[in-house]
Every structure is written in structure tokens, then in C-alpha cells.
Amino acid sequence: MRLSRYFLPVLKETPAEAQIASHRLMLRAGMIKQQAAGIYSWLPLGFKVLRRLENIVHEEQVRAGHIPMLMPTLQPADLWRESGRYDDYGEEMLRIKDRGGRDLLYGPTNEEMITDIFRSHVGSYKDLPLTLYHIQWKFRDEIRPRFGVMRGREFFMKDGYNFDLDYENAMHAYNRHMVSYLRTYERMGLQAIPMRADSGPIGGDDTHEFLVLAETGESEVFYDSEITGLKLGDREIDYDNWDEVAGICTEWTTPYARTDETHDEALFDAIPEERRKTSRGIEVGQIFYFGTKYSEPMGAVVTTDTGERVPVHMGSHGIGVSRLVGAIIEANHDENGIIWPEGVTPFHAGIVNLRQGDAETDAACERLYAALEAEGLEPLYDDREERAGAKFATMDLIGLPWRITVGPRGLKNGVVELTSRRTGESEELAPELAVARLRDIYAGHI
Amino acid sequence: MRLSRYFLPVLKETPAEAQIASHRLMLRAGMIKQQAAGIYSWLPLGFKVLRRLENIVHEEQVRAGHIPMLMPTLQPADLWRESGRYDDYGEEMLRIKDRGGRDLLYGPTNEEMITDIFRSHVGSYKDLPLTLYHIQWKFRDEIRPRFGVMRGREFFMKDGYNFDLDYENAMHAYNRHMVSYLRTYERMGLQAIPMRADSGPIGGDDTHEFLVLAETGESEVFYDSEITGLKLGDREIDYDNWDEVAGICTEWTTPYARTDETHDEALFDAIPEERRKTSRGIEVGQIFYFGTKYSEPMGAVVTTDTGERVPVHMGSHGIGVSRLVGAIIEANHDENGIIWPEGVTPFHAGIVNLRQGDAETDAACERLYAALEAEGLEPLYDDREERAGAKFATMDLIGLPWRITVGPRGLKNGVVELTSRRTGESEELAPELAVARLRDIYAGHI
Numbered sequence: 001m002r003l004s005r006y007f008l009p010v011l012k013e014t015p016a017e018a019q020i021a022s023h024r025l026m027l028r029a030g031m032i033k034q035q036a037a038g039i040y041s042w043l044p045l046g047f048k049v050l051r052r053l054e055n056i057v058h059e060e061q062v063r064a065g066h067i068p069m070l071m072p073t074l075q076p077a078d079l080w081r082e083s084g085r086y087d088d089y090g091e092e093m094l095r096i097k098d099r100g101g102r103d104l105l106y107g108p109t110n111e112e113m114i115t116d117i118f119r120s121h122v123g124s125y126k127d128l129p130l131t132l133y134h135i136q137w138k139f140r141d142e143i144r145p146r147f148g149v150m151r152g153r154e155f156f157m158k159d160g161y162n163f164d165l166d167y168e169n170a171m172h173a174y175n176r177h178m179v180s181y182l183r184t185y186e187r188m189g190l191q192a193i194p195m196r197a198d199s200g201p202i203g204g205d206d207t208h209e210f211l212v213l214a215e216t217g218e219s220e221v222f223y224d225s226e227i228t229g230l231k232l233g234d235r236e237i238d239y240d241n242w243d244e245v246a247g248i249c250t251e252w253t254t255p256y257a258r259t260d261e262t263h264d265e266a267l268f269d270a271i272p273e274e275r276r277k278t279s280r281g282i283e284v285g286q287i288f289y290f291g292t293k294y295s296e297p298m299g300a301v302v303t304t305d306t307g308e309r310v311p312v313h314m315g316s317h318g319i320g321v322s323r324l325v326g327a328i329i330e331a332n333h334d335e336n337g338i339i340w341p342e343g344v345t346p347f348h349a350g351i352v353n354l355r356q357g358d359a360e361t362d363a364a365c366e367r368l369y370a371a372l373e374a375e376g377l378e379p380l381y382d383d384r385e386e387r388a389g390a391k392f393a394t395m396d397l398i399g400l401p402w403r404i405t406v407g408p409r410g411l412k413n414g415v416v417e418l419t420s421r422r423t424g425e426s427e428e429l430a431p432e433l434a435v436a437r438l439r440d441i442y443a444g445h446i
Numbered sequence: 447m448r449l450s451r452y453f454l455p456v457l458k459e460t461p462a463e464a465q466i467a468s469h470r471l472m473l474r475a476g477m478i479k480q481q482a483a484g485i486y487s488w489l490p491l492g493f494k495v496l497r498r499l500e501n502i503v504h505e506e507q508v509r510a511g512h513i514p515m516l517m518p519t520l521q522p523a524d525l526w527r528e529s530g531r532y533d534d535y536g537e538e539m540l541r542i543k544d545r546g547g548r549d550l551l552y553g554p555t556n557e558e559m560i561t562d563i564f565r566s567h568v569g570s571y572k573d574l575p576l577t578l579y580h581i582q583w584k585f586r587d588e589i590r591p592r593f594g595v596m597r598g599r600e601f602f603m604k605d606g607y608n609f610d611l612d613y614e615n616a617m618h619a620y621n622r623h624m625v626s627y628l629r630t631y632e633r634m635g636l637q638a639i640p641m642r643a644d645s646g647p648i649g650g651d652d653t654h655e656f657l658v659l660a661e662t663g664e665s666e667v668f669y670d671s672e673i674t675g676l677k678l679g680d681r682e683i684d685y686d687n688w689d690e691v692a693g694i695c696t697e698w699t700t701p702y703a704r705t706d707e708t709h710d711e712a713l714f715d716a717i718p719e720e721r722r723k724t725s726r727g728i729e730v731g732q733i734f735y736f737g738t739k740y741s742e743p744m745g746a747v748v749t750t751d752t753g754e755r756v757p758v759h760m761g762s763h764g765i766g767v768s769r770l771v772g773a774i775i776e777a778n779h780d781e782n783g784i785i786w787p788e789g790v791t792p793f794h795a796g797i798v799n800l801r802q803g804d805a806e807t808d809a810a811c812e813r814l815y816a817a818l819e820a821e822g823l824e825p826l827y828d829d830r831e832e833r834a835g836a837k838f839a840t841m842d843l844i845g846l847p848w849r850i851t852v853g854p855r856g857l858k859n860g861v862v863e864l865t866s867r868r869t870g871e872s873e874e875l876a877p878e879l880a881v882a883r884l885r886d887i888y889a890g891h892i
Contacts, residue, residue: 007513007576009567033563035518035525036550041563042516044578050516067453070488070496072481072600073519073583074552079481091545096552098599099537099587104482106520106542117479117487121455130453132490137519137583141545153544154518 001347003382003394007044010394020216022329023148025338029398031325038145038153045398046325048346050156053321054135056187056343057158064180064239066131066160071113073137077103079112082298092140106139111294111316114161118312119300125165128302128312131173133160135321147216149326150282156322163295163312165302170289170313174206175245177287177317179237181210182252184319185284186232188328189341192284193227194249195257206289211259211281214330221281222263224255224271234444282327289315338399339422342445347380348372349438350400352391354407356383364431365406368416371435376446396421402441404434447793449828449840453490456840466662468775469594471784475844477771484591484599491844492771494792496602499767500581502633502789503604510626510685512577512606517559519583523549525558528744538586540599552585557740557762560607564758565746571611574748574758577619579606581767593662595772596728602768609741609758611748616735616759620652621691623733623763625683627656628698630765631730632678634774635787638730639673640695641703652735652761657705657727660776667727668709670701670717728773735761784845785868788891793826794818795884796841800853802831810877811852814862817881822892842867848887850880 009030018024026032031046042050058068074096080086086093086105094106107113114132122130135158145153162173178194185192192210211221213228230252238244256271258264259281268276295301295311303309332339340346351368355361365381372379380400382391395403405417405426415428418437429437455476464470472478477492488496504514520542526532532539532551540552553559560578568576581604591599608619624640631638638656657667659674676698684690702717704710705727714722741747741757749755778785786792795818799811811827818825826846828837841849851863851872861874864883875883 005511007515007567007573007578030567033566035559035562036520036522036548037546039518039520039522041518041559043563044513044515047514047516047580051514065451067490068493068497069453069490070493072485072487074482074485074585074600076482076485094542094544096540096542098540099589100483102482113481113487116481117489120479121453121476127453132453134493139520143545154520 001378001380003380004384006380008394008398009043010397018148020147020150020330021333022150022216022326025329025333025397026148026326029338032149038142038151040149040152040154045346049325049340049344050322052344052346053188053324054156057135057184057319057321060180060184060187061133061158061160063183064176066133066180068134069132070134070136071107071110073106073139074104075107075110075113077105079116080105083112083115083294084297085112092142094139094141107136108138108140109316109318110134110159111161111314112298115294115298115300115314118163119298122163123302125302125304128163128165129169129173131160131162131176133158133317147326149322152322155320158319158321160317162315162317163300164314165304165310165312167291167313170291170315171206172242172245174287174289174315175242175249176239177315178208178252179239179245179248181285181287181317181319182248183232183237185210185212187343188324189343190284190324190328190331191228193221193223193257193281194252195221195223195259195281196253196262197259197286198261208253208287209259209283210285212284212327212331213279214282214327215280216330217280217282219281219283220260221257221279222260222268223257223277223279225275225277227252227255227257282323282330283320284324284327285317285319287315287317289313333399336393337397340399340401342401342442345399345401347400348377348442348446349379349402349404350395351379351381352388352395352403352405353381353383354388354405356385358408360411361406361408364411364416368404368406368431368435371432372438375435375439377438377442402438447824447826449826450830452826454840454844455489456843464594466593466596466776467779468596468662468772471775471779471843472594472772475784478595484588484597486595486598486600491792495771495786495790496768498790498792499634499770500602503581503630503765503767506626506630506633507579507604507606509629510622512579512626514580515578516580516582517553517556519552519585520550521553521556521559523551525562526551529558529561529740530743531558538588540585540587553582554584554586555762555764556580556605557607557760558744561740561744561746561760564609565744568609569748571748571750574609574611575615575619577606577608577622579604579763593772595768598768601766604765604767606763608761608763609746610760611750611756611758613737613759616737616761617652618688618691620733620735620761621688621695622685623761624654624698625685625691625694627731627733627763627765628694629678629683631656631658633789634770635789636730636770636774636777637674639667639669639703639727640698641667641669641705642699642708643705643732644707654699654733655705655729656731658730658773658777659725660728660773661726662776663726663728665727665729666706667703667725668706668714669703669723669725671721671723673698673701673703728776729766730770730773731763731765733761733763735759779845782839783843786845786847788847788888791845791847793846794823794888794892795825795848795850796846797825797827798834798837798841798849798851799827799829800834800851802829804854806857807852807854810857810862814850814852814877814881817878818884821881821885823884823888848884
């Protein structure tokens, strides 16, 4: 993309309403615009990141054997009356009357609807196990929306639901979700720690939430530093192998890690002192096992191999996709702007032309641009007639991990400058070597 | 995907409520489930098609130089009060009050919001031309939703908006949209004819709608048969070249083609009689130029090179993505089910195992499956223990363009059977040749 043709409305001033770094930086970098309290437009740069996260979530869910579909944003109130949650849910549920006077609501979550789909179409244990998921806009009418997309009202979320014959199968589904979530966060450049949690309004026995460590997190967290060393890396995972999947979960849940809600002082004190850590965390996902809580009242039953009719065991599993954009920024920024991890960056590299209009420099930039695209990379080329300082400031603000600076002086020596946004370190090298370097860096990310 | 692990709830009975083929077939093929009047869940098979259409629309919009972003589903009423449409829009607008008593609405279209984004961030002619678009769920509270996703209330739509300095630039944007739409439909296997149209509630001077010929279409259409022979094919298009783009529009708009709303009997009668055609058509898109209708009242102005402040010239351009799923089926089905065009099929080929459990047949199917995946194709493997007849009926119903039938008898002679869903013709050939054939058929589609 050429910046002269893009829509990147960066702001010079820091917006007064933004209290935390991600909100401030998303506004300044032209990623979002507020349209009403807690309701945002995703401007082109923001949408690109959101879409990358959505694709990563899809890929990891499909890899785990979960099946994508899509439920609507609006739901009939009657479904929620069946489960008893229509009255329980309170004011956070946005209730709507259509022109025919029928009660609708903007879905805050989808347990009722997915259970309805299941009971309408599935009747035999032979159709199990089954995990369906979707990524869809949801609405919670927060009384005090704030922190930008971190606590918006209209938000984009992946929620998945498993249907299993018994507790053991449902626990495998639970574990499969935990592992697929760990992979998802890791690909996004995040370390998200699974922590035993309270179940809240969804209900349930087993539940973990995933927290990203960040000063601005809403929860206080206590953990054993051993856990921050864990990585899945390139590990091949057979999601059908119960033991293998359970083994990974054990690895990740053995070191102590709890939020203030479930913190156990005695257990914490048993950890060697130098490994005891306290911090704050941002919740970016949660998995639940809740058994027959919905299948029983809503009649989601299957016939077993002995002809018995039993309610299915279910769980629900969510990743806050729009919130993750904010969480990634909270965990990856400095005083000059965002620092995107390679897995989620909106563009793979910025090209800064130091002398726009100079025929040779322009041509070198165009060649670089074409060479990067030929490698399957997406460059953002700042081809505006602007001072170098302004171009650098924009690149730093929007946080592309790599910048290639092209100027007449370097070209005379056959080199361009490759700069890491994270370390600030620069290196002069031939343009084709810069391209090769970026190709290697992004191998596995595109 | 293995069918034993998929969620494909096909129906044996034809649902009574479905009046047209696409609605009937989408329900029977397990593509959708109605959740409330005109509000649908997209079950896995339906979602796969919807996503393919979404991706084609994105690709063709980006190719034309238009910039993707995403606006929220809910909008503040105040924006619509500014344009005067809040009161005008009538009962089709779904009006909502949030817990704070503020007026929101579920966006039926986005002229106001995009104009607000523009005026907040753009002030100079140097930032023009600019075309922004998004693909998002919208809501129109139809009094009588029907025909499934063809006339739903919650629907998925691409809407794009151009901002230009003057009429000539805006006309180029208009033409660019016409050409990018023609390419989009062609990739979906559809012939959509641009027809001069009335402008309706959006307002505007120049407007064309795109109609797919189908017996169940809501509009009567009159056209010169010359137009159905036009094809863009692999033509390289330079979207920056005004004359080239305008030339294509002239090609497609010169032969007579009108709906009953704008039909001109005298012009029609001037066409040689054998070329005069009457049919019905389904509207799948519309483009509008409306000048300063929104920019003037809402203050979307730029400073020109002479320092003058002028309202920008705008247009809006829509493709009904969810409706297209239905339109494609209306134009592509027979008495046994759907017949997907190669460009939009949810899976590229079906594999039917005639003797599930037979070691050699199973192994041959697995090898085929792996070989197709290695070519970047997505097979759907019917690995259920079912009669051949039931497997064929399912494949015919869900309409994959190609089926590979694998049985012990053929394997003894080293062959499998490749069958075209459209022609019904079969051919016996070695498995590796079947894979090579499909690779060639799908070249350019994946």
C-alpha cells in the first residue's frame, strides 16, 4: 500500500478521553473512531489488525477440529426465556422491540441459540463429539464503557461450544480449547497465562481465564515465574490424542497462577520466594465446562448406544478478538507508539523514501516494494512529500516491526537501512538482502 | 473435511415455509437455520459459501483501489437526524434505546456514518480521491421477510463510498465500481446485467442496479440478448485509467437492459425482434452517484488548490453478499439440488467411498484426500457407513461441482469415477489423473 493512497488519519494530539495506552495509541494511529459510547468504527489500519486476529483464531480453531459457522447478532427473547436468563441477565442485555412488537435482543453470548441449533438437528450419540464456533459482533450495554476497544459495548468475539456424550469427552474438549487458545495467543506474540477462575453468569464447574500481563490490567494476578518460560513453539499437536492434549494442559496449569478472585495465599506462599510474582493482567479469553446446565432445560438430548436418552455435556469457550487488539498494544508499545508483534502487524514493513521525487530514490523504493510483494509480504510505502522526521514519527506511531529507509546517500553505496521498531537497531545492507532478511523473519507468519 | 466429523444436517423433507428454490435448498442442504423471522444462522456449509463470497468481494474491491475498513452495526440516531433521514426512513429502521435512554439504530446503510468519518479526518483536496468500504451485517425491519436469505431482515452487505473533488472524478469512481462489480459477479459464476435504475431512498442522479436473470426474480427485466454474450474473462484492467474503465462501462451499458421501473417501450422496440428478451431478475447490487446530498448538510468539505472550501462529491455502492448466496442458487440448481459454480463452492470436490470399511477402498480414499489437499483443494470425504444411493443424494443436494466415486471394482482396474454435477457426465480415470484434472479446473479459483 502506498501511503499517498491510503486512509491513515494519524492524530498529533493525544485525545483527552483516552486513559490507557492502547486507547490513546489506537486513536492517534488512526485505527479507530468512536461513533457512540463504547461503539467504534475500525478505520483501515485497525481493521487490518482485527482481520489478522480473526484469521489466526479461525486457523487455530479449525486445526483443533472445531467447525466454523455464524449465528446472527440479533436473537429472539423466547430462547432466553427458556433458559431462564432473559430476566436474570440484567441491564447489560440490549433489549429491542421490532416493528411487530416482538422481543429481540442483541446477543451478548450464544449458549441458548447454539443449544437450539443442536437440539433441532442432532439426536444420536453417533454425531458426537461436536464443537461449533463462530466469530461475531456482540453487545453488552456496559454502564461505563471505557478504555476504547478493551471495554467496548459492541465487541467482536469468538465463542465456541462443545457437545459431548459425557464428562470425560467434555473434558477433552475443554483441554483441546485450552491448547488451541495457547497456540492462538502465542501466534499473536502474546503470553497469555491460563488461570483458574470464577464462573460468573455463564455458570459452570471448571473454568480458566487467560490473562496477558500488563500494568493496565483490570485484575491483580499472582503467579509462579516458572510459567512465563513455557512455550508451545512449533510443537506438532495431535488434537485427537487425549493424553497429549491433557499433558500440555497439565504443563500450563501446574505452576501457580491465579487472579485476585481465586487467589490462595497459602498455596502462593509455598512457592520459592524468588519465583513469587504479583502483577496485573488483562483477560483475553475464558473456557468453561458447564455440563448439562443448558442441555437439560432446553432438551438437548441424544440417544446412547443402549437407547437411553441423555442430555449432552457442554462447555463454552471465548476469545475477545476486538479486545485483543487493545491487549496486544498494552503489552507492546513504548513512548513513541505501538510495536506490533510480527504475527499480527497490519503491514510487514514500512518503506521510507527520504527524498521523494528524486528519480533514483523513487525507483529504488518501487523495486523494494515489488520485491517485498513478490515474497508475499505487504509493505506500506511512505511516498508522501514529507520531512524524514515526520515519516519516521508516523512509522514509529503505527508500529510496523521493520522499517526500510531509502535515501540517495545510501543508494550511492548500494545500501538501504533496515531498522527494528522493537530494538531501534539499524543495519545497512543491500536492498535484496533486506528483502531476504524480512522473508526469513516472516517465514511461518504469512 | 470428513463428513463423519462435520455438521451437515441435511433434511429429507422439504420445509413447508420455503416458497422458492434457494430457500428450500439452503434449508434442505443444512446451510441455514431460521432463528426469528428473517434472521438466520449460517450453519457450517452456508458459512463456508458466505465467507467465499466475502473474500471475493474484498479481493475485487482492493484490486480496484478501494480501502477496507469496518463500521459498527449500531449507530447513534443523532447522525441520522443531521441528514434528515431519521424521521424519513420509516418503520424499516430498527430503532433501539440503550440503558441510558440514548437513541441508537441498527444500521440499514452507512452514508451518514462514513460522511462523519470523512469530515472528522479529511480537509484537503490532496487526500482525494478516496473510496472506503466495509462488509458488515445490516438490518431492515421488513414487514414481510421471506424467501430465506434473499429478503432477510439481518443481512450481510458490502457498501462502499467514494469521496471526490468534482463530478468527473466521482464519475470515474462510479465507473470503477461498475467494472469491479462485473468482475466480482463473474468470479462467482454469475452473469449480472447492469441496468439503469430509479434511485429510491438513498437519492441520486446516476444509478445502475445489477440483476441476475432467474425465474424467481422480483423484477421484470427487458434486455437486448447481445448483453448476455459479454465477458471480462482474464482481461487485465488498469483501474487508474479513466478511459479504459469508462470504455468497459460503455460496452456493458450500450445494449438495452432495463427493469420494469425504467423500461422504455420505444427504445426496446427499436431492437431487432430476435434480440428482444423479457425475463425476471434478482437484484444483487446497486451503484449510485449522489453528488453533495450528504456532504453539504453534514459539512464534508475540502479545501481546493485555490483555497476554496467545497463539499465533496460522493456515491455509494452496494453488493448484497448474503443475498447473493440465494441468487447463485436460484441461477444454479436442478431438481436434485444445488450446482455450485467452481468459484464459490464450499468444497472443491466430494469423495464418495462405496465400501466404507474395506481396507483397500478406505486407503484409496485417504490417498485421494491427501493428494487433493496437497494441491490446495478442499475435499469433502463422505466416510459414513451409508448406502451409495444416500451418499450420492447428499452430494447432489449440497451441489459440489465434482464428485470422485471410489469403489473396489474400479480400484481393481486402477480407476475411480469423476462426475460433473452440472452435466451428470462421468469418466473413469486413474486417481492421480482425477487430481490433476481438478487442479486444472480450479486453477484461477483458489
